[in-house]
Amino acid sequence: MSPAATWRTHRCGDLRASDIGEKVVVCGWVANRRNHGGVYFVDLRDRAGILQLIADDDATQEARDQIGSLHPEYVVQVHGVVRPRIEGQKNKDRATGEVELLVEKVSVLSKSQRLPFEIQDELDVPEQLRMKYRYLDLRRRPMQRLMELRSKANHAVRCALVDQGFTEVETPMMTRSTPEGARDYLVPSRVRPGTWYALPQSPQVFKQLCMVGGLDRYFQIARCMRDEDLRADRQPEFSQLDMEMSFVTEDEILAMVEQVMASLYRDLLDRELELPVERMSYREAIDRFASDKPDLRIPIEIVDLGEVAGMIGFGVYRSVLEAGGWVRGFRVPGGGSLSRKQITSLEQTARDAGAGGAAWCKVTADGATGPLGRFLGEQAGADFIATLGAETDDLILTIADQPRRTLVAVDAIRRAAGEMMGMVGEKDRLVWITEFPLFEQGDDGEWAPAHHPFTAPVSEDLEALLGGQKEGIRSRAYDLVLNGVELGSGSIRIHDRELQEAIFASIGMEPEEAQRRFQHLLEAFRYGAPPHGGFAIGLDRLYALMFGADSIRDVIAFPKTASAACPLTEAPAPVDAAQLAELGLALLKQPTPTE
RNA sequence: GGGGGUGUGGCGCAAUUGGUUAGCGUACCAGACUGUCGAUCUGGAGGUUGCGGGUUCGAUCCCCGUCACCCUCGCCA
Known part of the structure; x- marks a missing residue:
């Protein structure tokens, strides 16, 4: 095929009623064909949209033969004249639906063999197939x-x-x-x-x-x-x-x-x-939502029941608290409407998250019902319900376990209950979580930097840090969270070489090792490093x-x-x-x- | 690395308790049809049931292994 002076004058999807009467040249892929014996239709697709080509009695026999021999996904160049569609045959669903292109000449630029899947907006095929033929997938609008x-x-x-x-x-x-x-x-x-x-x-x-x-x-x-x-x-x-x-x-x-x-x-x-x-410290996020990436679309807040749970005579609470564990829970407003089956699934969510289960009750006009119900009759029970702020027709869900497992499980059931109740608001909720801990304790009990080791500590905590303390030391690190999803994180960095070396030492890294691993950065810090931070x-x-x-x-x-x-x-x-x-x-x- | 799910014409699905020539839809190809736009009608082609092994007279179906994909836990400072 010899090179054309101009491949196209317009894009298929751009033609409108204002172009009627124009002689145009378009290029695209054959998206669909319809043949009524004497009149041929072809939908031609390019990035801008789909244009209907037509070859009827007004077209030459040659043009009709050419259009009649096209197959799906052939790449063609078409010369023709834009004309209005006849009354009653306009397509309102398509931007080009007022017009059609009367074909004068069709040149096949490239043929296509049979496709592994159809090029259509709605597609139900294995994703692996789409990935293997990504160039075909990308043709889809x-x-x-x-x-x-x-x-x-x-x-x-x-x-x-x-x-x-x-x-x-x-x-x-x-x-x-x-x-x-x-x-x-x-x-x-x-x-x-x-x-x-x-x-x-x-x-x-x-x-x-x-x-x-x-x-x-x-x-x-x-x-x-x-x-x-x-x-x-x-x-x-x-x-x-x-x-x-x-x-x-x-x-x-x-x-x-x-x-x-x-x-x-x-x-x-x-x-x-x-x-x-909105901004929230890590501490506050954990206390109120049991998560460092809370989904604020769910209007449920966690309550610390450590003070009141031991008083109601429920053995699980007492033994967990005596072992140094936590009891945390929340009220689900209107959650009294949840079925036994739904609550069972919440209990399962808690178990999947590692907790032993979830203790719950419903608050009714006649008192509390459910597994916790019989422990809530006395004054201690009233205090318990009051601490949660629960009202009639609420569901109360609680987790009692080791601190870390309690947080994981209560976060899981908070989100599950929120979704179950249809409480997840439409509006996007962004939130900054600030002052992350500088160190976190691994399963082996060892303290390690929670972020990277260049994160600066909060200045008020510096003295304690240099004194050897790990737990509770806050860093100048922050996360951006959208609807419970962490979008990104950042921090103010350490720009002081001595502080940097002290941090390395505090995590048990020998000076020689720090030197070997981060020699390039530490050396740079010898030559005038500005205070800096990022995201x-x-x-x-x-x-x-x-x-x-x-x-x-x-x-x-x-x-x-x-x-x-x-x-x-x-x-x-x-x-x-x-x-x-x-x-x-x-x-x-x-x-x-x-x- | 652990757990779960899926795997049958190109694609989506079906196949009784393990039993006839593995069906249906769609796409594709051919023919018909002069206003369709998810065209319609008629016909045709298209299968190593992921792969390997086992049980059985007989396996798409049961068992073992394996591969791929998806989800998930570990992991991702």
Whole structure:
């Protein structure tokens, strides 16, 4: 096929009644064909929409033969004249429905064999098949919409930050492995056999180095890779909006992130975000919602029953409290209407979360009913109900267990009960969670940094920290939470070398080890590091939520499966022995053939 | 790594207690039809029931193993 001077004059989906009479050239994919013997219809699709082609008695026999020989997903160029559809044959459901293109000439630019699935908006096929033929999946309008929205969102983010004086910096994809955090994806070095690059889990160190470099305000839409097992909302490589600022307080960073979020809401959803976003300390979030990422759409708050639960004569409460455990619960307003079956499922939710079960009762006009009911008759029972603020027709749900298990279970049943009661409000609820603990205790009882080890402590807690205390030390770290989903996190960093070394020491890291692992950062801090802090937002998850996608895979052009494989390219795949030899590598284990 | 679910023409599903030539819809191909737009009608082609093994006269069905995908726990500073 010889090159045309102009492939097309219009896009299919752009033609309107105002174009009637125009001689046009369009290109697109054959979406559908209908043949009535003498009159041929073809729906031609491009990114802008669908245009009906027609070849009836007004068309030449040649044009009718050409259009009659088309098949699904052929790519064609069509010369024709835009004309109005006859009365009664307009299609109101289609933007081009007022017009049709009378075909003069059809050129087949590319043929298509039979498709593995149909190109239609509603599709019910295995996701793996869509991923294997992603280029076909992307022809579908809903997928094109998501790709367009993502592009528009990235653009909005860049505009908002560049306007605020940020500099976009591309940090290396091949860097040094850091043993903390997630497992690294490794890249072998050919030049120095036996040595490795790591793909970045995040640009953390580099963005701090940008601050030492005086860039002042950095951002990047960064690709990050973590070699961990996947989840529905997690991909092995993902995008995060990464930011860092010098000479800032928490307030300024939070305000900046809020501005970015407001820009996204405005440009993508055409909605105004209410600012400032509510803030809540970690302590408060745990006390009120038993979670560091509370879903504030559910209007249920947790009550500490440690004082009153021991008084009502319920043996489980007493023994748990004597063992140093907790009793926490909440009232479900109107929850008296829940069936026994629904409550049983809440009890199961508690057990699935690791608790022994959930003790409950319903508050009725004649007293409390249910398993707790018979313990609530006396004054202590009245105090118990009063502490919960429960009223007639409420359901009371409680968990009694070790502190950590209590929190996990009470959070689980709070969310389950909220959903069951239809309490989840429509409105998006953003909240900042601040002052996260600097250390957290592992199952082995060891204290480890809860965030990364560069997070600064709250200054009032500094003395206790340097005195060796771990428990209760607050950090200047914060998370942004939307409807119970963590969107991102950040912190004010340590910029003082001595404090940094003290932190390393406090987590049991020898100076030599700290030097070996973070030599580049620690050395940078010798040369005048400004106070700085930043934030990172997981964009895939945020976009999936904002665009109403079924899965984060739907907002990623070429996603991977739960086993980190790409069905399209069949990566990961074996390589030639020669490639391995060049890298100085030998396999200890051969790849297992699939199927 | 653990647990759960799924696997039958391209796709969505069915197949009695283990029993005939594994059916139906859709898509595809061909023919018919002069205003359709989820066209319609007629016909056709299309199957290693994920793979391997076992039990049985006989396996889509029962058993064991394995692979892939999805969900979930661990994990993801």
